[in-house]
Amino acid sequence: MEGAQDKPEIRKADAAWFVCDGCGGSLRFHIKKQEFRCTSCQAPKEMKLLHGPVIEHDFLQYQEREKTGDQFTGLASITCSHCGAESIFDAHETATVCPMCKTPKVFAEKQITGVPPDGLIPFQIDEQDAAQFFHQWIKGLWFAPNRLKRSYSEGAFKGVYLPFWTYDAQTDANYKGLGGKHHVVHEGDGKTRTEVRWYPISGEVSRFFNDIQVCASEETSRKTAEKILPFNTIHGTKPYSPEYLSGFFAEHYKLHADRGFEEAKEIMENELSDMAEQDIRMHGFELAQVQHMHVHYEDVRYKQVLLPVWLSSFVYSGKEYRCAVNGETGKVSGERPYSIPKIIVAIVLAIVLVGAVFYGVEYYENSVAPVFLPTGIYMESWRIGWDGLSDSISNFSIDYQMESL
Numbered sequence: 001m002e003g004a005q006d007k008p009e010i011r012k013a014d015a016a017w018f019v020c021d022g023c024g025g026s027l028r029f030h031i032k033k034q035e036f037r038c039t040s041c042q043a044p045k046e047m048k049l050l051h052g053p054v055i056e057h058d059f060l061q062y063q064e065r066e067k068t069g070d071q072f073t074g075l076a077s078i079t080c081s082h083c084g085a086e087s088i089f090d091a092h093e094t095a096t097v098c099p100m101c102k103t104p105k106v107f108a109e110k111q112i113t114g115v116p117p118d119g120l121i122p123f124q125i126d127e128q129d130a131a132q133f134f135h136q137w138i139k140g141l142w143f144a145p146n147r148l149k150r151s152y153s154e155g156a157f158k159g160v161y162l163p164f165w166t167y168d169a170q171t172d173a174n175y176k177g178l179g180g181k182h183h184v185v186h187e188g189d190g191k192t193r194t195e196v197r198w199y200p201i202s203g204e205v206s207r208f209f210n211d212i213q214v215c216a217s218e219e220t221s222r223k224t225a226e227k228i229l230p231f232n233t234i235h236g237t238k239p240y241s242p243e244y245l246s247g248f249f250a251e252h253y254k255l256h257a258d259r260g261f262e263e264a265k266e267i268m269e270n271e272l273s274d275m276a277e278q279d280i281r282m283h284g285f286e287l288a289q290v291q292h293m294h295v296h297y298e299d300v301r302y303k304q305v306l307l308p309v310w311l312s313s314f315v316y317s318g319k320e321y322r323c324a325v326n327g328e329t330g331k332v333s334g335e336r337p338y339s340i341p342k343i344i345v346a347i348v349l350a351i352v353l354v355g356a357v358f359y360g361v362e363y364y365e366n367s368v369a370p371v372f373l374p375t376g377i378y379m380e381s382w383r384i385g386w387d388g389l390s391d392s393i394s395n396f397s398i399d400y401q402m403e404s405l
Contacts (some may be wrong), residue, residue, distance in 0.1 A: 017103065017104070017106075018036075018047075018104070018106075018243055018246045020038035020040065020041060020043065020045060021045075022038065022041055022043050023038060023040050023041040023043075024040075025038045025039050025040025025041060026038070026039050026040075026103050026104050026246065026247070027039070027045050027047075027104075027243070027246055028104060028246050028247035029122060029123065029243070029244055029246065029247065029248075030044075031122075031123045031124065031125070031126040032126055034122070036243065036246075039247070047241070047243045049238075049239070049241040049243060050238075050239035050240065050241050051239060052239060053239075054118050054119035054237045054238070054239055054303060054305075055118055055303065056118070056166075056168060056301040056302065056303045057118075057301060057302055057303060058300075058301060059167070059257070059261065059300035059301060059302050060300070062115070062257050062258060062302065063258065065115050066114055066115055066256065066257070092217075092218065092251045092252045092253075092254055093107070093249070093250070093251060093252075094106070094107045094108075094110050094111040094245070094250045094251060094252050095107060095111070095161070095245040095246075095248055095249055095250035096249055097247065097249075104245075104246040104247040104248075106242050106243075106245045106246055106250075108242040110252060111242065111245070111250065111252060113252065114252070114253070115253075115257065115304055116240070116304070117163070117240040117304045117305065117306050118239070118240060118303040118304050118305060119233075119237035119238060119239055119240055119303060119304075119305045119306075120161065120237065120238055120239075120240050120241070120244050120305060120306040120307075121231055121232070121233065121236045121237055121238070121305065121306075121307050121308055121327075121328055122238065122244055122308065123159060123248070123308040123327045123328075124308070124327065124328045124329075125308075125310070125325065125326070125327050125328065125329070125330050127157045127159065127310065129330065130157050130310040130312075130325040130327070130330070131157060133325055133330040133331075133332050134157075134312065134323060134325060134332055136332075137323075137332040137334075138314075141336055143338050143339055143342045143343050143346070144336060144337065144338070144339060144342075145316075145337060145338075145339040145342075156312065157310045157311070157312045157325070158249060158310070158311045158312065159247075159248040159249065159308065159309075159310055159327065160221075160248065160249040160250065160251065160308075160309050160310075160311055161244075161245060161248055161249070161250040161251070161306035161307065161308060161309075162215060162216075162217045162221060162225055162251055162306065162307055162309050163215075163216040163217055163251055163252065163253035163254075163304060163305075163306055164213050164214060164215050164216055164231075164233075164304070164305050164306070164307050165213075165214045165216050165253075165255075165257050165260040165261075165264070165302055165303070165304055166211040166212060166213050166214075166233050166302065166303055166305060167209070167211070167212045167214070167260075167261055167264040167300065167301070167302050168208075168209060168210050168211065168212075168299070168300065168301045168302070169208070169209050169212075169264075169268065169297045169298070169299065169300045169301075170206075170208050170297070170298045170299045171206065171207055171208070171209060171268055171272060171295055171296065171297055171298075172204065172205075172206045172295070172296045172298075173204065173205050173206070173269075173272045173275075173276065173293050173294065173295045173296070174202070174203075174204050174293070174294050175202060175203060175204070175205065175273075175276040175279075175290050175292065175293040175294075176200070176201075176202045176290075176291055176292045176293075177200075177201055177202070177276065177277075177280055177288065177289050177290040177291045177292075178198040178199065178200060178201065178280075178288070178289045178291065179198070179199050179201045179280045179281075179283060179284075179285030179287070179288055180196045180197065180198050180199075180285055180286060180287030180288070180289070181196070181197055181199070181284075181285055181286055181287075182194050182195070182196055182286055183195055183196075183197050196287060198287075198289075199285070201280055201283060201285070203276065203279050203280070203283075205272055205275040205276050205279055207268075207271070207272065207275065209268050209271075210234060211233045211234050212264040212267055212268060213229055213230060213231060213233060213307075214255070214260040214261075214263045214264050214267075215255070216253035216254060216255040216256075216257075216260055216304070217251050217253070217254060217255070218251070218254055220322075221251075221309075221311075222255070224311070224322060224323070224324040224333065224334065225307075225309055225324060227324070227333035227334075228309070228324050228325065228326040228329075228331045228332065228333050229326075231307050231326065231328050231329070232328065232329075233305055233307070236328065237305055240305075240306065244306075245306075248308075250306060253304065257302055257304070260302075261300070261302070265295075265297070268295070269293065269295055272293065272295060273290050273293060276288075276290045276293060277289075277290055307327070307328070308326075308327025308328060309324050309325070309326065309327050310324065310325040310327055311323075311324050312324075312325075316337055317337070319337070321334060321335040321336055321337065322334055322335050323335065
């Protein structure tokens, strides 16, 4: 009885299905052609999309928009109009494909609840290109196990539109800090030493920030998506139309815009702190420290955009690692394994190299006719040493998993 009471309520709902008027097939956005096409007869289709500028809103009015907007929480059940199968949309899912016939389903009603999306960047990178970028990423990983680069089990890529908030703000920051200069101090025994003398300084820096991007998805998706930023939301965003979601997955925002702005402020304040350090150096100091900064924000505006991401995973040594590809630029990030032997080899070779350089300097200073080996011999020795040592201990190596790059 208690289990029945704890079971979440599932509401019946209707999903949008974009149909080809020629053959009855489903319509989907063709990434290579940047147009809508029927998945059955491949005929292009002109869609009635919204056009014009993407609207940004006054942040002071956000809470009122959130309160007055329509709400749809919990799970939703949608019956496929093509095959009759039932699909369950979870709490934040707004677009999917039928698990039986793969017909695209867009829960347009839920996507616009709360604060509706203002814009969207359509996918520019298709699944095949995303896989190619992923392969290049795998091949270029430092300290990755050799077996990972030779063989791994790759999962399918899933095209997802993730919700993001973007923020504009005019900022003025007053700072207090220290500027440092190096001074040579002459000691009594004829020796000298260098010390840093610090001087108090204050000033002001200003900057207009345009489209600071904060992911509003689930926590796990956010951590992955933030590493493939940025997206060109300033020039690449189109007005939101649900047709773009057909054939892809999509999410409703979980992080609200007021909490998202706190993350945006942290990004802006870090950049303002860098500007303040540069300002201190411009006053003739060699070193700079910002000790305190007060930032004033004006004309804060925001919008919600859906941004394209390819999500996938790969299996190595029985463990699953998640990765993401920016659906606009192809930038890749994700979790990966590390090879302890390669790290040890790198440390050993670094010590050997430092020792060789030190010995070479000592030899040069004490030799009348120093002899130098060609650079290529040094590089070849490094390569042979790296590969040989790495392979020699790879048989009894262990792989160390790090969370992410």
